[in-house]
Every structure is written in structure tokens, then in C-alpha cells.
Amino acid sequence: MKCGFFHTPYNLPHRTARQVFDWSMKLAQVTDQAGFADFMIGEHHTLAWENIPCPEIIIGAAAALTKNIRFAPMAHLLPYHNPATLAIQIGWLSQVLEGRYFLGVAPGGHHTDAILHGFDGIAPLQAQMFEGLDLIEKVWARQPFKEKTAHFQAGFPGPDDMPGYEVQLANNAPWGGRDNLEIAVTGLTKNSSSLKWAGERNYSPISFFGGTEVMKSHWDTWAAAAESRGFVPDRQRFRITRDIFIADTDAEAKRRAIASGLGDSWREYLFPIYNKFNLFSGIIADSGTGVDPSQVDMDFLAEHVWLCGSPETVIRKLHELAEKTGGWGEIVVNSHDNMDDPAPYFESLQRLAKEVVPNCNVL
Template identity: 45%
Template sequence: MDVGMFQTPFMRPDRTPRQVFDWAVAQAVTADQAGFSEYWIGEHATLQWESIPSPELVIAAAAAQTTQIKLGPLAHLLPYHHPATLAVQTAWLAHICGGRYQLGIAAGAYPTDAALRGITDMSVNHKMLFEAIEIIEAVWAGKEYQAEGQFWNHGFPHEDPTHPVRDIRPPGGRIQMAMTGLSPNSPSIGFAGARGYIPVSIYSGNQFVKNHWDVYEAAATANGHPADRAIHRVVRDVVVADTDAEAKKFAIEGGLGAAWEQYLAPTYKRFGVMEGLLADPSHNVEDVDAAYLADHVWITGSPETVTQKLQDWQGETGGFGQLLVYSYDYIDGSKQWDESMRRLAQEVAPKITLPA
């Protein structure tokens, strides 16, 4: 099993933009040195706890300080960009990253991000997403055309000897894309399967991880794409320490616990996501606290305990190729968090296998 990181980021709202940026770049370097295979960065313009509006800046800085880890946004919110501009920018960044760039794309889920761009009816977002993808791939083709879309006019310039057009295509002509899914029967996961993109499941319960793979596999098979579980990424919280007790204490009392207590748990409860995480459906959602999360939702423990939990989880879900762990706010003291990352990548992940 491979391991990657999703730098959403979940940072304290009082952190400055420079603090968030420096932390995100530093975590990319730590992940690279630990042996993580991927590092994804979120994009949100207005959210207090998810405060990176320009993941491409983090990616460019991280590309100069890392050697092997793949980098990408997760995700660029396509309705909020002109797709032709984004096509050129991502292609250029793919060259800068030297083959280590991947492109996560999404429609956008938060009304405040939409309102900032004048979108008051978010039902159009998925239509904009699909049109944007077609435009991006048309620009990457590098052939002259002009077109008027429902949401954007776009084209590729004709060749003018007096002002030659540079080659703006990405390496190899395309970039590996990824899409995230949270809800059951996720349309985004289905679309990813139909296009051969990477599916990324935001963990909201084992039943949804299994459902996402079924949706992806059906769409991929129907459209002639291979459906290998190794391509499936699942995002979940994991903490490794010397002992089970130490790992649980660190998870509850550190940045992970603070983000869940102040932001994630209230958000999940408000939108009905928490029910899928309950170990016992009869458990009252309002009674879920950090101790419950550490025991039943997060994966915490010694290397031996975490290895067993992850191997069991592989069997319970049918298997997936890569675990993505969230990053949290440990700016004020990252030594134990960084060590947890290292042990996960070097002592745990190599022992985890997909079910036969």
C-alpha cells in the first residue's frame, strides 16, 4: 500500500497566510523525505480552516525542494477558473515538476466560495465542471479552433509567423487527473471512472468506500478503462506512536483533535456525514467526542496496532491502493507529527497488502 498526504489544510483560523504557506511547503518536504508517494493540496478561497486559495504556489515551491513525491491540487475548482487559462498554467506546472504533477479537479461544494465568483445557484457547478474539462483537453491538444460554450468562450490561436505560439501542451500531451467523492453513488467518482481518472474517496464509512469502488469500476469498465484497485485513493486520519495510549493521547490533544472538535465534527454532524462513521448505528451522533473518534474513526496506535488495523480495513473495504492522510496544524511543534508520518510510510505501509 502506498501512502500520500492531503494538505487540505486544516489550519487554525488565526494562522497568517505566510504561516499556512510555509507549513504546507515544509510538510511536502517532510512527506518526500519520509517516503510518501503523493502530496495533494486543497483549494478554497473563503474558508477559515481550509485556507489555501492558490495550491499551485505551494506546488511550485515544493517542487524545488523535493525529489520524488508527486504533487497536485485536490482540487482546482473548475467553475471558478477560466479553463483555457488553467489548461496553460497546469501544463506549465507539469513541466516544472518534471513528471511529478497530477491534477485534481472538482466542482466546488462551499456556497461562500461560489458567492465570491457571483454564483448563487450552485446547481450549475457540475455543468460548468464538465464543460471546463472539455475545454482544458481541447487546449492541451494544441490545434487551432474557436468555440462558444455555455459558460465560456475559448479557442486555440492560429499560427502567426510574426507572433509564433509556443508549445503550451503538458508533457506527453495530457496530465493524470483525479476527482474526489464523499457521498454514496458519487457522480464525481462515476465520472472519474468513465474518464479513467484517479478516484479519491473522502472517508465517510466503509460502506461508502466499497460503494465508490463499485461505482468507479462499473463506469470504467463501461468506457473501456482498466479498473485496478491500486488506483483507488482513500483519505483517512492515521497517527502512529510508540504505544497505543501515546498515539491516542497525541491525536486527541494535538492539531488533529482540535480540528475535529472545532470544525470537522460540527460540519459532519450538520451535513449528516457523521452517521456513516459510527461503529454502532444506534450510537447518538451528539455523543461523539474525540475519544470516540480516536477509537472508532481515526486509526491510531503503535506500528503493530496500526498495521493490523489497516490490514483489517483493507479486507473490510475490498482493498485500495493508496492511503492519503490529512495534514493538521502542528506548526508549534511538529516533531511527533513528523515522526508519525515517517513511521507510517516506513514501518507500516510496506506491510499492508491488497486482498487477493
């Protein structure tokens, strides 16, 4: 099993852009030195809690400070981008990183981001994502075309498009060719339509945790869709995201987690989101407590939602989860704002990579 990092970024709303940027650089260095495989960065345009509107700038800057970790925008929200421009930027950046890059794509799930870009809401975004990615793939193929779709236009110049003299075209296709570029898609709800689409196109699945039943449905949906198109589903490609906090003892890990940015994010931001998407129902079912969602508090989260405890406890919880869901290839820890007291958080990240992951067998 590998471990990855999802930098949503879940930062306190009063943080300045420079603070978020500098914190991102430090996190990239810490996770790279600890041995993390992947560092994924969200793209959001109006959310004060998740304020990184251009993940590619974080990726470009962090690449020079790290040695081995791979980076990905997770995800570029395709309806908000010109597909031809984005295709060139993605390919060029993957070449700059010489392969330490993969791509996440999504339609965009936040109403205020949609309003910013002139939409009435998020309903039409998924179809536009499909449309945009088809054009991106055509640009990467580097074959002459011109196309206008319902929402976009794009093309690629050929010999008949020269302006009276020969133009040498830059090759801004992905590093190593299109087949060498991994594309990943996230799923949030049960039987995710995004993961069905990902399976049909052989893109990798990432599961946002909403309980074991939801997580299992993410794998089943993706795998069935992949098989329907002749692809062989591989659990090594399956990533799951979790909130994780590790310390010497279970009690100390719980104390640190609740006092950390992890606790802040849930208290002040994530509770309404989980209620909106009815994500507590699966988690409550897993816990066996039968509590009402209104009764979920920090203690409940530390005991039943977060992977919180000593290394031995977290290993046990991961093995129990794998027995119920079938396993995965990469555990991805969510990012939270610990700028004011980073030492316990950095210790937890390092212990995940060095003490927990090497001692887990979840496939």
C-alpha cells in the same frame, strides 16, 4: 501500497498566510524525505480553516525543496477558473516539475466560495466543471478551434489566426503529453456522481472516508462507470483518505492525537461538516456501538474513526478495512495544524511511511 498526504490544509483560522506557506514547505520536505508518493493541496477561497486559494504557488515553491514526491492541486475548482488560462498554467507547471505533477479537479463544494464567484450556491457548479474540463482538453490537443459555451469561451490559434506574421506557439501541453497526465477526482458521499463521471473519463478516484459502506460504494461507482466505457478499473489507482496518528503504544497515540491539530480540527471545525453531510451514520454503523451522532466525542473518534495506535495496531486496522472494502493502492493521510508542536506529528508521518505501509498488503 503507497502513502500520500492531503494538505487541505486544516489550519487554525488565526494563522497568517505566511505561516501557512512556511508550514506547507516544511510538510512537503518531511513527507518527501519519509518516502511519501504524493502531496495534494486543497484550493479554497473563503475558508479560514482551509486557507490556500492558490495551490500552484505551494507546488512551485515546494518542488525546489523536494526530490521525489509528486504534487497535485486537489483540486482546482474549475467553475472558478478561465479554462484556457488554467490549461496553459497546468501544462506549464507540469513541465516545470518534469512529471512530478498530477491534476485534481472538482466543482467546488463550499457555499461561501460559490458566493464569492457570483453564484447563488453550489447547485450549478458540477455542470460547469464538465464544461470547463472539455475546453481544457481541447486546448491541450493544440488543434485550432474557437468555442463559446454556456459559461466559458476558449480557443487555440492555427495558421489562419496569425497576425500578419508567423508566431511561434509555445507548447504548454502537459509534460510528456496529455496521456501522461493523471487526473484525479474526489468523492465524499455514497454513490458519488463525481466518481461516476471520473470513471467514465478514466480519471483516478479518491475516497473521503465516511464509513466502509461509503468507501465501498466509491469503488463500485467508479469501477462500474469505467467498465461502461471500456476501461479496466485497477485498484492500484484507488486512493483513500484517513486521519492517522501513530506512536509507540495505542494509549500514547490516542493521547497525542487528541492533543494535536487533529483533535483541534475535529473539535472546532469538522463536527458540523460531518453532521451536515450525514457522514457519521456510516462510521457509527461500522463501530457497532449504535450511538447517536450527538454522542460522538474525541474518544469515539480515536477508537473508531481515526487510524490511531501503534504501528502494529494501525496495520491491523488497515487490513481489517481492506477485508471489508476490497483494498486500495494508496493510503492518504489528512493534514492538520501542528505548527506549535510538530515533533510528534512528524514522527507519526515518518512511521506511517517506514513502518506501516511496507508491512501492509491490502490488494
